[in-house]
Amino acid sequence: MVQGKNREVWTALLLLCFCCLASPVGIRAEEREVDPAKQEEEPSGLVPRLEFGLETRANFRHSELNRFPVPFPFTPAQLAPGQTRGFEETVNEGSHFEVSVVTLLVNAIWGDGLTAHAKIDAVDLYDRNPTSGDKKLDVDEAWIRFGVEALPAELPERGGVYLKIGKFPKFERQDDRHLESYGLVSTAFNRFEDAGAELGVSLGRHLYAKVSATAGNPVFIRDPNALAGDNGTDVFLRPFPNPDPALKSGIVILYDAEVEDIDVDGDLELGGGLGARFADESGRNGLDVLIWGYKRTLAETVELEGTFYGGDLDLLNGPGNAFSLPIEGDEKREFGANLWLYLGGFSFFGQYVDQELAGLPRKGFEGEVAWRFELPLAWAVGERQLFSYVAPSVRYSKLDNDFRNPAQTPSPSLNWDWEKLDYGLRLGVFSGVDLTLEYAINDFILGSGAHRENNEYLSTLRWKL
Amino acid sequence: MIQGYSRRAIVLVLFFLAAIAQAEELRGRVRLMARGGKGPAKGSDVRQAVVYFEPAAAAAVRPAGEPFEMVTRRKEFAPRVLTVPRGSRVRFPNQDPILHNVFSVSPENEFDLGIYKQGPGKEKRFDREGVVRVYCNVHHDMFANILVLDTPHFTAPDAEGGFVLGGLPRGKGRLTVWHDQAEPWTAEVELPREGAMTIPVEVVRPTIPPHLNKSGKSYFRSQRDRYNNR
Numbered sequence: 157m158v159q160g161k162n163r164e165v166w167t168a169l170l171l172l173c174f175c176c177l178a179s180p181v182g183i184r185a186e187e188r189e190v191d192p193a194k195q196e197e198e199p200s201g202l203v204p205r206l207e208f209g210l211e212t213r214a215n216f217r218h219s220e221l222n223r224f225p226v227p228f229p230f231t232p233a234q235l236a237p238g239q240t241r242g243f244e245e246t247v248n249e250g251s252h253f254e255v256s257v258v259t260l261l262v263n264a265i266w267g268d269g270l271t272a273h274a275k276i277d278a279v280d281l282y283d284r285n286p287t288s289g290d291k292k293l294d295v296d297e298a299w300i301r302f303g304v305e306a307l308p309a310e311l312p313e314r315g316g317v318y319l320k321i322g323k324f325p326k327f328e329r330q331d332d333r334h335l336e337s338y339g340l341v342s343t344a345f346n347r348f349e350d351a352g353a354e355l356g357v358s359l360g361r362h363l364y365a366k367v368s369a370t371a372g373n374p375v376f377i378r379d380p381n382a383l384a385g386d387n388g389t390d391v392f393l394r395p396f397p398n399p400d401p402a403l404k405s406g407i408v409i410l411y412d413a414e415v416e417d418i419d420v421d422g423d424l425e426l427g428g429g430l431g432a433r434f435a436d437e438s439g440r441n442g443l444d445v446l447i448w449g450y451k452r453t454l455a456e457t458v459e460l461e462g463t464f465y466g467g468d469l470d471l472l473n474g475p476g477n478a479f480s481l482p483i484e485g486d487e488k489r490e491f492g493a494n495l496w497l498y499l500g501g502f503s504f505f506g507q508y509v510d511q512e513l514a515g516l517p518r519k520g521f522e523g524e525v526a527w528r529f530e531l532p533l534a535w536a537v538g539e540r541q542l543f544s545y546v547a548p549s550v551r552y553s554k555l556d557n558d559f560r561n562p563a564q565t566p567s568p569s570l571n572w573d574w575e576k577l578d579y580g581l582r583l584g585v586f587s588g589v590d591l592t593l594e595y596a597i598n599d600f601i602l603g604s605g606a607h608r609e610n611n612e613y614l615s616t617l618r619w620k621l
Numbered sequence: 622m623i624q625g626y627s628r629r630a631i632v633l634v635l636f637f638l639a640a641i642a643q644a645e646e647l648r649g650r651v652r653l654m655a656r657g658g659k660g661p662a663k664g665s666d667v668r669q670a671v672v673y674f675e676p677a678a679a680a681a682v683r684p685a686g687e688p689f690e691m692v693t694r695r696k697e698f699a700p701r702v703l704t705v706p707r708g709s710r711v712r713f714p715n716q717d718p719i720l721h722n723v724f725s726v727s728p729e730n731e732f733d734l735g736i737y738k739q740g741p742g743k744e745k746r747f748d749r750e751g752v753v754r755v756y757c758n759v760h761h762d763m764f765a766n767i768l769v770l771d772t773p774h775f776t777a778p779d780a781e782g783g784f785v786l787g788g789l790p791r792g793k794g795r796l797t798v799w800h801d802q803a804e805p806w807t808a809e810v811e812l813p814r815e816g817a818m819t820i821p822v823e824v825v826r827p828t829i830p831p832h833l834n835k836s837g838k839s840y841f842r843s844q845r846d847r848y849n850n851r
Contacts, residue, residue: 310839438831439839440761498841530762533696536718539738541696 202266209261210621213336214253217382218613221249224407224602228479228566233397244569246610247383247406256281256382256616259296272300282336282382285348285414288403289389289462294414297349299324305356306364307331309442309496311435315358323351323415327366327429328448328494330505334526335594336382336616339553340409340576341522343380345490345509348373348414352424364431366448372425374458374467375488375513376413377567379406380576381596381612388465407569407600407610409555410513413467416460425452425488435498444496451489454514472514479562481570484515501528501547516559524551537586545584549594552577561603572600588620646787647674647810649818651778651798662824665802667782669702670822671768673775674786674810676794682771684708688744691755691765693721698755698765702801704775707750711767714742722758724835727751730769733758733835752799756832761840764829766801802826 223245230242257280264272275297277283284290299322306312308331325331326346338347352370359365378384385406391399427450435442457466465471473480490511497504506523526549535542557571580594598610651670653662688710692699694717705711713723715737723742724733729749736759737743747753747769757763768775778784786796791812798806802824834840 436831438833439841440831530696530760533717533719539718539720541719 204264204266204272207261207263207265209259211257211259211261212619213256214617214619215256215336215382216251216253216615218251219246219249219381219383220609220611221246222407222608222610224569224608226566226568228475228564230566234392235398236400237398242566243405244407244567245404247379247381247385247403249404254281255279257283268304270300270302274298282384283348283414284384284462285416286376286378286384286460287386287389287462288383288401289386291461295323297324298322303356306358306433308431308446308494309433309435309444309498310439311361311433311437311442312358313361315360317358318356320354320356321352323349324354325349326427327354327356327368328446328492328507330507330524332496332503332505334503334524334547334549334582334592335551335578335580336592336614336618337551337578337580337594337596337612338380339522339524339551339578340380340555340574341507341509341520341553343378344409344411344518344520344555345492345511346412348412350425351415351417362432362434364433366427366429366431368427369424370427371415371417372423372450372452372488373412373415374460375410375454375471376460376463376465376467377406377408377471377570378411378413379408380574380598381406381610382614388463390464393464405567407598408567409574410518410570413460416458423453423455425450427451431494440498440500442496442498444494446494447492448494449489449491451487454486454488469514472516474562475566479564479566481516481562481565482559483513486514488513501530502526503528516557518555518557518559520553520555522551522553524549526550531584540587542586543583544587547582547584548580549582550577550579568603569600572602574598574600585617590618592616592618644787645789645791645812645814646785647789647796647812647814647818648785648816649783649820651782651784651800652819652821653782653800653803654821654823656823656825658821658823662802664828665800665824666701667778667800668780670778670782670798670800671702671704671775672778672784672786672796672798673704673768673770673772674789674794674796675772676774676790677792678790679771680773680790682706682708682773684710688712690714691767692716693723693742693757693763696757696760696763698763700765702766702768702777704768704770704777705747706773707769707771708746708748709769710744710746712742712744715739720759721763722835723755724758725753725755726835727753730767752801754830754832756835758835761832761834762829764832768799798822800824801830802828 223243226242228242258278260276262274277294277296280294299320301320303318305318329346350370350373354368356366386401386403387405391401429446429448431446433444454468457470458468460467472483492509495506503526508521510519526547528545528547530545531543553576555574561568561571577597582590582592584590593615596612651667653665653667655662684706689705690712691703693715715721718739720736722736725731730747730753732745734743750769750771753767755765776784776786793811796808796810798820800822803822806822
């Protein structure tokens with residue numbers, strides 16, 4: 157186990173070193189020093205144009221320590237050393253420097269009509285699915301797309317159709333993020349990639365529709381701050397008593413975890429969306445409105461790497477199927493609406509979601525505003541500007557859980573009503589390097605009606621090649 | 622003998638003064654107005670306007686021998702508006718310690734200097750009359766205009782909008798006031814003409830026009846890469 161961990165750390169460090177060494181020649185796509193006559197050369201025939209990218213994120217995180225007693229009859233042997241009752245508590249409290257992810261990106265492009273894309277994450281500290289025991293090398297995205305897919309709030313040149321097959325982000329997910337953290341809604345409903353097929357149709361330049369058939373993200377639990385938390389990890393299975401997981405449980409919400417495999421035998425999740433977009437030709441100003449929905453049948457259980465808890469109904473039924481949430485049936489459905497707005501350097505993203513999870517109703521809203529200011533040229537290194545832009549952002553998110561907990565539960569936070577305020581600043585340090593400083597205030601209402609917080613400071617140095 | 626020289630000199634001076642008296646001038650004031658003509662325009666610089674006169678009997682235009690200069694400095698072009706006779710060359714020195722890529726897609730005057738670092742820069746000759754919108758492919762907000770004219774009679778207003786166009790030939794011609802944020806104002810005028818003109822020009826466009834990069838793609842696409850921004 158230790159050897160495995162060391163290997164992963166060494167792999168990450170090697171990738172980081174490579175990243176640092178390669179950086180002096182790494183420049184943004186629009187700054188590449190190439191022959192202008194050649195740079196627009198389109199791939200021809202069967203030979204694709206290949207693009208590679210490498211990204212590293214190093215973080216400093218300070219997580220406030222908070223712990224909340226849980227009404228659950230743990231046996232003394234199930235409790236951490238010295239404890240007389242169980243707690244939900246901050247995942248990994250205190251101050252920590254960590255490399256959270258090293259990502260390799262590969263695109264193969266055969267003209268406008270055919271693109272293949274892969275994104276491989278190593279380390280992936282903040283997106284492990286769902287615990288620290290998850291695999292640390294993950295194919296985050298792998299898909300092939302026929303046709304042209306337009307960005308939200310950007311007009312395609314003409315109407316058209318695309319088909320995307322593989323593992324990819326859900327179409328309603330916020331594509332343009334300004335903070336490293338996630339809001340409650342984006343964590344709960346569409347943070348992780350799904351596997352299957354997505355068909356998009358542009359009816360002219362302004363109207364569009366999307367449908368998808370995917371495996372469906374298994375329902376699990378995680379803390380909405382940077383680290384997910386350790387629930388059901390190996391440490392709880394060991395024969396000696398008093399497990400003491402390094403990362404603690406977190407103060408958890410229900411969320412749609414990443415798919416582990418393409419499950420073509422079970423029920424597929426069917427999704428659809430209708431949207432309208434308006435934009436100027438430069439792409440600087442734009443508006444996009446999308447309404448969407450998904451439906452699938454929850455599985456009895458879903459095996460997830462890194463935890464012995466099962467996902468979907470197995471999780472909702474509680475430990476040993478004896479401490480169930482008040483579920484009815486096995487249908488999972490959600491409806492939502494998105495709004496993207498761009499006005500020069502200003503941007504807004506809003507999302508509303510209404511979900512029913514085996515009869516458990518909950519709804520959420522999330523809105524983020526950001527403003528990107530280009531900075532005047534003051535310093536330069538290697539013919540590129542130092543400190544080129546600054547982008548302050550504020551995000552508010554809210555999650556209302558309209559169901560009751562069982563009298564005894566190890567995770568009472570599942571039905572707490574919750575608000576999260578994230579605010580921060582992203583600074584363009586150098587070509588391909590930015591620094592994000594942010595603070596998250598989690599405010600939730602306990603079963604007693606009292607308000608409590610679980611806050612976190614996070615700074616992220618991101619390095620893209 | 623001396624008397625003879627003096628007489629000749631007096632005749633020459635009189636001839637010269639008569640010739641000067643023949644050259645006409647146009648005076649006036651350009652006023653930038655807000656959209657709809659409701660009051661003065663705020664945030665627009667009248668000094669970026671160009672006032673030019675095209676005589677009905679077209680005058681020969683001689684391109685400048687030395688190239689004009691439009692400098693990239695602090696992520697801006699200087700000057701923001703450059704007026705040159707047709708056939709002139711313009712050099713684009715880069716005075717910034719960062720890379721720039723100056724280009725234009727204006728019809729018949731398009732060019733792409735490619736990416737270049739600090740230094741004397743590159744040249745482009747403009748053989749077609751018209752407005753050349755100049756951008757940088759790296760920095761969206763860098764924008765300038767080169768006005769290529771077929772007349773030598775042009776000037777820029779002062780900070781108050783006042784202008785004097787001197788040395789104009791007598792007779793009919795067309796006066797134009799051009800400003801990047803407005804539709805061109807034109808009028809047929811006959812010289813000599815008495816009194817100063819007041820020319821209201823309505824600002825209808827933003828300071829930086831919506832534009833794409835040299836490949837016809839949005840500058841902002843790379844900032845919003847859907848598949849590289851989790």
